Structure formats: C-alpha cells, structure tokens
Amino acid sequence: MKPLSIEGAWLYEPTLHTDERGTFLETFRSADFQLDTGRRLELAQVNRSVSRRGVIRGVHFADVPPGQAKYVTCVRGAVRDVIVDLRTGSPTYRAWEAVELDDRDHRAVFLSEGLGHAFQAVTDDAAVMYLTTSGYDPGREHGIDPLDPDLGIAWLPGVAPLLSPKDAAAPTLAAAEATGLLPAYEDCVRYVSSLATPLSEETP
Numbered sequence: 001m002k003p004l005s006i007e008g009a010w011l012y013e014p015t016l017h018t019d020e021r022g023t024f025l026e027t028f029r030s031a032d033f034q035l036d037t038g039r040r041l042e043l044a045q046v047n048r049s050v051s052r053r054g055v056i057r058g059v060h061f062a063d064v065p066p067g068q069a070k071y072v073t074c075v076r077g078a079v080r081d082v083i084v085d086l087r088t089g090s091p092t093y094r095a096w097e098a099v100e101l102d103d104r105d106h107r108a109v110f111l112s113e114g115l116g117h118a119f120q121a122v123t124d125d126a127a128v129m130y131l132t133t134s135g136y137d138p139g140r141e142h143g144i145d146p147l148d149p150d151l152g153i154a155w156l157p158g159v160a161p162l163l164s165p166k167d168a169a170a171p172t173l174a175a176a177e178a179t180g181l182l183p184a185y186e187d188c189v190r191y192v193s194s195l196a197t198p199l200s201e202e203t204p
Helices: 030-037 173-178 187-192
Strands: 009-010 018-019 022-024 047-053 054-060 069-077 078-085 096-102 109-112 115-123 124-134 142-143
Touching: 009 030, 054 078, 069 096, 069 115, 078 109, 078 124, 096 109
Parallel strands: none
Antiparallel strands: 009 109, 018 022, 047 124, 054 115, 054 142, 069 109, 069 124, 078 096, 078 115
C-alpha cells in the first residue's frame, strides 16, 4: 500500500504472475494492509456496480463516526477513480486525486472514513468492487455534486457525464459545508486512530 497525496488514502499495486494460462494476483493481504495502514480492514459489506462509459457515481461519503472506509478495485474494464478530501479543517480539504483502476494492472485504492469517493467509467460495462467497513445506511450517507466547478474534478474529456438523479441533485461542496453536512477533520482523525491495531495483535 502506497500513501496517496491525501492523508488516509492508499494505492495498492499487486504483483502479477502471468503465464500461458493467464494471470494470478493477490487482490488483498491482511497482514500487509495492517502493516502499511496501521489498522485491519473490518469487512461489513461487499458491493459491485456495473456502469456504461461516461457514468459517474459519487461523490459519496458517510457521517463519522462510524463513517465508511472503502477498498475499491475494478474487476472488468476501466474507471477513473477519484478520492476527495471533504474533511473540514484538513490540510488538504477540497483536494482530490484521481487513480486509473482497470482489469489489466488490477490496482486498488483504500480510503479512510471521512473521505469522499467517486468514479467515472472509462469503458462500457466497467465493473467495480467495493469492500466497505460498514453497511449501507441511507440516514447517514451523503453526496456532493461531482460536477461542482469549485471542486474542478477532471472527468473524461469529450464524454457526456451520466449521473443518477440523486447524484445530480447533490449539493455543492460550499452548500454542504454551510449546512454542516461535512465531516470534521479532527473527528475523523480521532475515530481512525481509535481503530489502530498493534501488530502484535495480528491474527496469523
């Protein structure tokens, strides 16, 4: 796991073992994940979405605590995956970082509680798998307009974005901040710190 430019976000680049039969890789290793992030991935739910080219899903986030951390990979096709720092008071508040996820390099991203997540399908029938630390709860899950010009996320050029009605009606970042919808950086850091697990407690 390699830390990205936004605190609480990591990129995983697996080693691919390829021969005449195809390819084998380890999508996730608990021991390595804990060593790099300082916590275990406590899995509560696994989601999969399939999207046609141009579809944007997000920007989604959840109230902290408990928040919803995500381990995301693209199992078919390709997507532009975007992590957005929505934590008010964070040194990188409003910053975003894009990572290309596809079924060729099989990379994955992990984002901690309090960070926003979105992606745009680069190919038709792009299938994304999400491992999450909490189950879906509509009462504490929210969205930010992915086309908010103040965020300025670089989506696919020349491709008309397709959003769900819910995502299209999501507030701008400024509106969400003004209404107190966004998580606070200090609350997120405190909560994530409470999840830290000493390596000595690692399960063999």
